Amino acid sequence: MDWNLVWKAVISLASFGLLLGALLAIASRRFYVEVDPRVEEVLDVLPKSNCGACGLPGCEAAAEAVVEGRAPVSVCKAGGPQVTAAVARIIGVEVETGIARVARIHCKGGIAVSPLRAYYQGVSSCRAADLTGGDKACPFGCLGLHDCADVCPVNAIVFDRQGLRRVIATRCTGCGLCIEACPRGLIELVPVNAKVISRCKSQYVGKKATGVCRVACIGCRKCEKACPRNAIRVENGYAMIDYDKCDGCLECAMVCPTDTIEIWVEMRGHPEGGEFVVPPRKKGGKESS
Amino acid sequence: MNEAWRYFLVFFGAALVSNILLIRFIGLCPFFGVSDSLETSLGMSISVIFVMTMASSVSWIAWNLVLEPLGVGEFLYIPAFILIIASLVQFVEMVIKKTSPPLYRAMGIYLPLITTNCAVFAAATESVKPGFFTKLNIAYHYGFLEAVVYSVGIAVGFSLVLIFFAAIRERLKDAPIPKFFRGVPIAFITAALFSLAFMGFAGMFNL
Secondary structure, three states: OOHHHHHHHHHHHHHHHHHHHHHHHHHHHHOOOOOOHHHHHHHHHOOOOOOOOOOOOHHHHHHHHHHOOOOOHHHOOOOHHHHHHHHHHHHOOOOOOOOOEEEEEOOOOOOOOOOEOOOOOOOOOHHHHHHOOOOEOOOOOOOOOOHHHHHOOOOOEEEOOOOOEEEOOOOOOOOOHHHHHOOOOOEEEEEOOOOEEEOOOOOOOHHHHHHHOOOOOOOOOHHHHHOOOOOEEEEOOEEEEOOOOOOOOOHHHHHOOOOOEEEEEEOOOOOOOEEEEOOOOOOOOOOOO | OOHHHHHHHHHHHHHHHOOOOOOOOOOHHHHHHOOOOHHHHHHHHHHHHHHHHHHHHHHHHHHHHHHHHHOOHHHHHHHHHHHHHHHHHHHHHHHHHHHOHHHHHHHOOOHHHHHOOHHHHHHHHHHHOOOOOOOOOOOOOOOHHHHHHHHHHHHHHHHHHHHHHHHHHHHHOOOOOOHHHOOHHHHHHHHHHHHHHHHHHOOOOOO
């Protein structure tokens, strides 16, 4: 064996290693970047889904902004109150936590109740479908494609059985990205503990509304009159609930003639935390046929 | 053959005729990994051009000044070059992080990926052993400048194909593709057709 060659190999490789190692060691000193340890801590509690709902490029940028005081501790909309509380603990400020909000799709007109007027075969996107007026008879309803689901960073938006989209409240972080994605503006943030929800945004009133969808809001204003706290208002032909005033008495849902207003029933052990159900109709009122 | 013409041939030979992705099939992992969107492939391309040029020139110096004179190059070039590439990438990452945070944010995530990229190693090896991976064993020795031009050529060829492919894949997302071909399968087929097209460069000019 040629020992001479072996030694040459060992020495040359070892000297390479030493040289490069020394270079790296010096560089790590020379080019050391001071990072506030709190940035790392804040980044640890952020969701790290980089959804961008805070308006900053990614969670890392958000963490830096919070530590440098350029953003409030409640910077992370997606993380909700738990993350805000955790961030506040790291930064060392007190914060009062609000109620978490989740996205809700304000349409319940599935294929069973809202007939199709055409078959849509274009680009598989609500935005494109909306240009054609959509395949549904109702021009305000959920198109049931996947624009909102595509932008959702936590996969909280799923298909309903009826060709609609549904938000899984336990997954939704309330980042609000889907609100922009919906060409029909059907998605809104609703407090997670909201008892009632008006699930229609049809601007048609009366017969015209029920003509295209059996469960459409007909703008009858019964809910407005029934609400003891003036929390519900009918505008543009559909009911809107002000959750700051709503105390969850369920009166509006009881009187709704088309079952547009639904009740959120919390169910322990339910994979989605609960379900929307149609309330029992109040007796004595005039039944709609 | 005059000087400028030779550099031109080295450059385009590396970039097109023996394109690293489509003709030699080296570095296919990032080719499919980051060609999902134009943005990431641009970031990756810039990082690759940068790292490949540096790695090849330093490897060339190590080979010609140390390994070859000692007669150990033949069996030591793999560990030596990998050592050089890995430390260089680390070094560059640190320097960029300190001197230019915006550039670090744009390139930062791709740099560690490139550490173990075979295309970078291939460029470094071929700049000292021309034609090594094509089994051509060209009896030619690149000068330093030629080696640099050669590795820039490889990197530009890599970037060109990566960016083209990313653009194609972005359009494939909206194309009406049969269900079974959606996603990676159609990308493979596209890459194969792409590769066939690049075969047209073969034999156009040689060095």
